[in-house]
Amino acid sequence: MENTITTHTELSLPDEAVLITRTQKGDTNAFNPIVSKYQQRIYNLIYQRVRNRETAEDICQEAFLKSLASTTEL
Numbered sequence: 001m002e003n004t005i006t007t008h009t010e011l012s013l014p015d016e017a018v019l020i021t022r023t024q025k026g027d028t029n030a031f032n033p034i035v036s037k038y039q040q041r042i043y044n045l046i047y048q049r050v051r052n053r054e055t056a057e058d059i060c061q062e063a064f065l066k067s068l069a070s071t072t073e074l
Helices: 012-026 030-051 052-074
Strands: none
Touching: 012 030, 012 052, 030 052
């Protein structure tokens, strides 16, 4: 039985490692809690640089898509 993680913002490093391993094995839904944990932080960093909400959202989404693609390619 797989671990169920309900609080995405409180993921521990071991929880993240399990989710990354599941993602590498093809379970792309396992990547969602990682996105939930880091999305706002990454968006805020990008927004500070570009000062445009839509551009920051696009760049943030692209970053996560590239991260997912590189994780599943391993």
